[in-house]
Amino acid sequence: MSDVNMEKFAMPDFVPDRYVKELARSCVGGEELQQQKENIQTLSEETASALKKNVYENHMQFIETATEISHLETEMYKLSHLLSEQRTVLTTLSHASILGNENALSRESLDNHDVEAERAEEQRKNKLNLITEKVEGCMNLLDVPDRTLLHDGDLLEIDAEENTALQRMHVYLFNDCLMLTSWISNRRGPMRYKFQISYPISTLAVVNVRDLGTVKQAFKVLAFPDTRVFQCNSIAVKKDWLDKFDVAKKMYIEKENSKQKKKEGQEKPRLESLESPSLSVEELPSPQITPLPEWLADVTEELDVLIVERHFQKTYELMVSAQKAFNTEEFKTHPQKAEIMKRIDQKQKVLIEILLKELDVTHNWSPRGGLQSSRQPVMILNKFNMTSQACELFLAVCSHTVKVHVKGVQLEGSINTYVKQVGEVFFCSLSDALTEFITLFPKNKVSAFIVWASMQLRILMSQIIKQVFTPQCALDSVLECVESLREQCTLFCEFGLDLRFQMNSCLRTPIIKALKEYKEKIVDSMKSKVSEDKWTPVNMHTKPGVNKFLSQMENLGLILAKFIINETWVDLSSSTIWFAQSVITVQKVGLNLVTKDMMDVLDECIHAIFNSRLKLSLGNDSSYAQKNFQFILDTVMPLMLRLYKEEVGYDNEKLVTLAKKFGVTVAPPKKSNITKYTSNEYL
Numbered sequence: 141m142s143d144v145n146m147e148k149f150a151m152p153d154f155v156p157d158r159y160v161k162e163l164a165r166s167c168v169g170g171e172e173l174q175q176q177k178e179n180i181q182t183l184s185e186e187t188a189s190a191l192k193k194n195v196y197e198n199h200m201q202f203i204e205t206a207t208e209i210s211h212l213e214t215e216m217y218k219l220s221h222l223l224s225e226q227r228t229v230l231t232t233l234s235h236a237s238i239l240g241n242e243n244a245l246s247r248e249s250l251d252n253h254d255v256e257a258e259r260a261e262e263q264r265k266n267k268l269n270l271i272t273e274k275v276e277g278c279m280n281l282l283d284v285p286d287r288t289l290l291h292d293g294d295l296l297e298i299d300a301e302e303n304t305a306l307q308r309m310h311v312y313l314f315n316d317c318l319m320l321t322s323w324i325s326n327r328r329g330p331m332r333y334k335f336q337i338s339y340p341i342s343t344l345a346v347v348n349v350r351d352l353g354t355v356k357q358a359f360k361v362l363a364f365p366d367t368r369v370f371q372c373n374s375i376a377v378k379k380d381w382l383d384k385f386d387v388a389k390k391m392y393i394e395k396e397n398s399k400q401k402k403k404e405g406q407e408k409p410r411l412e413s414l415e416s417p418s419l420s421v422e423e424l425p426s427p428q429i430t431p432l433p434e435w436l437a438d439v440t441e442e443l444d445v446l447i448v449e450r451h452f453q454k455t456y457e458l459m460v461s462a463q464k465a466f467n468t469e470e471f472k473t474h475p476q477k478a479e480i481m482k483r484i485d486q487k488q489k490v491l492i493e494i495l496l497k498e499l500d501v502t503h504n505w506s507p508r509g510g511l512q513s514s515r516q517p518v519m520i521l522n523k524f525n526m527t528s529q530a531c532e533l534f535l536a537v538c539s540h541t542v543k544v545h546v547k548g549v550q551l552e553g554s555i556n557t558y559v560k561q562v563g564e565v566f567f568c569s570l571s572d573a574l575t576e577f578i579t580l581f582p583k584n585k586v587s588a589f590i591v592w593a594s595m596q597l598r599i600l601m602s603q604i605i606k607q608v609f610t611p612q613c614a615l616d617s618v619l620e621c622v623e624s625l626r627e628q629c630t631l632f633c634e635f636g637l638d639l640r641f642q643m644n645s646c647l648r649t650p651i652i653k654a655l656k657e658y659k660e661k662i663v664d665s666m667k668s669k670v671s672e673d674k675w676t677p678v679n680m681h682t683k684p685g686v687n688k689f690l691s692q693m694e695n696l697g698l699i700l701a702k703f704i705i706n707e708t709w710v711d712l713s714s715s716t717i718w719f720a721q722s723v724i725t726v727q728k729v730g731l732n733l734v735t736k737d738m739m740d741v742l743d744e745c746i747h748a749i750f751n752s753r754l755k756l757s758l759g760n761d762s763s764y765a766q767k768n769f770q771f772i773l774d775t776v777m778p779l780m781l782r783l784y785k786e787e788v789g790y791d792n793e794k795l796v797t798l799a800k801k802f803g804v805t806v807a808p809p810k811k812s813n814i815t816k817y818t819s820n821e822y823l
Contacts, residue, residue: 204374224256264288271312275321277335281314288315291384293377295370303355309336309370313384315391316341318361320368339363341392345445346385362448365494432476436465440483447491455491456520459484488524495521499533501540511541511576518580531585535592538573542596545569555613559604559621563628566600571635594642601646609650615658619729622647644735651733652741655726659745662722663752666715670756673715675764680708696724697779716768720776723749727780731787739788747794750777754802773804 148154167173267289268281281287291313297306310333312319317340321333345362349355349369357372359382372378435442439462446455462484466477495517514537521530545565551558570593577589608621629640680686686708693700698720703711710717726749730742757769777799784792 204376220256220260224260227256273330275319275333275335276324276331278321279319279335279338284316286315287317289313290315290388291381293381295372295381298355298358298369298371300360300367300369303353305371311370313381313388314341315388318344318363337366339366341388343444344385344389345448346382348382362445365448365490367448430470430474432471432474433465436462436471436480437476439480440487443484443487447487447494452491452495452516452520455487456523459488459491492521492524492526496529496533499530499537501536511538511572515576515580522580527581527585531581531588534577534580535588538569538577538592539596542566542569542573546600551607554617555608556617556620556624559608560624562600562604563625566596567628567632570596571632574635574637590637593637593639597639597642598646601643605646605650609654611657615654615726615729615733618651618654619733622651622733648735648738652738655730655734655741655745658726659748662726662749666719666722666749666753667756669715669718670753673713673765675713675760675762675768677705678710678712678714678717680710682708686710693721696721696728697783698724698775712771713764713768716771719753719772723753723776724780724783727784731784743792743794746780746792747798750795750798754798773799773802777804 148159163176164173167176265282268287271289271292272278272281289312292311295309295311297309298304299306308323310321310323312321317338319338320336322336324331324334339361343363347360347362349358349360351357355369355371357375357378358369359372359378361368361370370381372381439458443455443458446452446458462480465471466474466481471477498517499514499521514534518530518534521527546562546569549558549561549565574589574593578586604621604625608618625643626640629643632639680689686704689710690700690704700710700712705711723746727742727746730745734742753772754769757765757772760766760769777795781792781795781799784795
């Protein structure tokens, strides 16, 4: 840095090209030249940093100075207005002179007043035209003859819910409206701001916001249906804005009062002209009109504030109170009743529109508040005799809630665990929806909930069926998933709604398809296993292996202890053991999986598996193969017939016919103990 002379850069006659040539001539080698370049670059960065620091230090002074200038401009405008009023008073006094003649001074004052009025009007128009030139897409500010600028300045808009900065705004406050504009970043020409929206002063309500966290020196503008929060740079700026809003409100109220007085002044002579000439002054009636209470006269403004603040229940109660008050004998014929009732009807339409939007899931509805967040809008809509529409929207909210909750279950681990969790979440959501529905709606709307719940169950079952009923999923896993769903559905019946029939109807087709596919797999595998079987006993190698095998077969109902030879050998072939396990498992799982209307499908599957196996044994003359064949006929088939009847209550007719065909003795049905009568006299 010592080689770079900063005074050279500050000289008025500094020429960059000449400086670079001198520097290149004096430097020896590229390294020294590179060092000089780095020194100049470092100097540039330090200078830029110093400039930024100065700007930051003086930034608040710039803003406060601009605010003070704007404030002084407003004060000058008020002073000019007061001077104009004083001139008007002096002119009036001069015209009311005792001598009754006009003097030169009064005429001169009148002329000066006219000149001042013209000058003030010209300044007003110039200000509005200047604003129009700065704001892109600005409305025509000269449309209103007496529109004047009260205040303007830069404000930072804050998110009303998250309390985060949104954008920098330039706000204009006129005597009749508030205009919001945003800054144009890449502006060209005189346009500095872009028009956003304009709010009439009559619909505005300004509320002070307490300092909280990072939000300080802020105020809230309530303009139905919007709520805007703006942050000021200092307390003085905030106070200035609030004062100007008060001035704008007072000017608006004075203007409305003057219009009302003028209207009453025009109606009074008209009423006097309609009076009967035959009546004397003493005979003229003087009707006494009871003035409206303050709350009833300002009911529409109060409704606006309540709607903006989202106090919907208080809004409804205030509407009902106002309507009851106007139906009393005291205010039934009041001249202001029609106008106020018309405004109340308009506010009622606005409230209904907001409530419908609150229940509309397409408008960024969030399930975080639960179904309880929809309770208040639904109850108010019911009071407005909009039960059907409220019911439809509430069920849409329930659908969205159920969908979000089910979607939140992650597929982790086995499919059985996932289906169990999904079933619990679904039926819990359904029970919450039913409880809330019964609380909100009359009994004649329960049918709508039943239709909705059935549709939601069909949607859920279609999703689960795609994940469970796949070729890779074993039949016992399918049974476990179906049993968990049926258990949850049975528990849901305690709430007074039975959806088991709808669930079984959804499961009928995939269960039948799964049984038939499983049957085909067993038949195909059985052909290969029988053809490849060596027809020798199976070695379990160890005693624990034998014990485990006996335990597994005992769970299926087969006691095979007598078939153990030489401690570790099973006197059955591998294909026979596999067949016994497969066919008994199909029957055991199938009886728990199917319903009564699907029993014929299960019977057909068991018959087809058995028939295929018996046919394969007919062509094999091996003594050991015939021994296994006899084991199937004497042990496996009677066991299956007995287990089937114990589970269902009647015989498997197709399997009984097949057993009789191969000479298997079927146990006759037990005799009944009911006493039979020898005569029919007791019948």
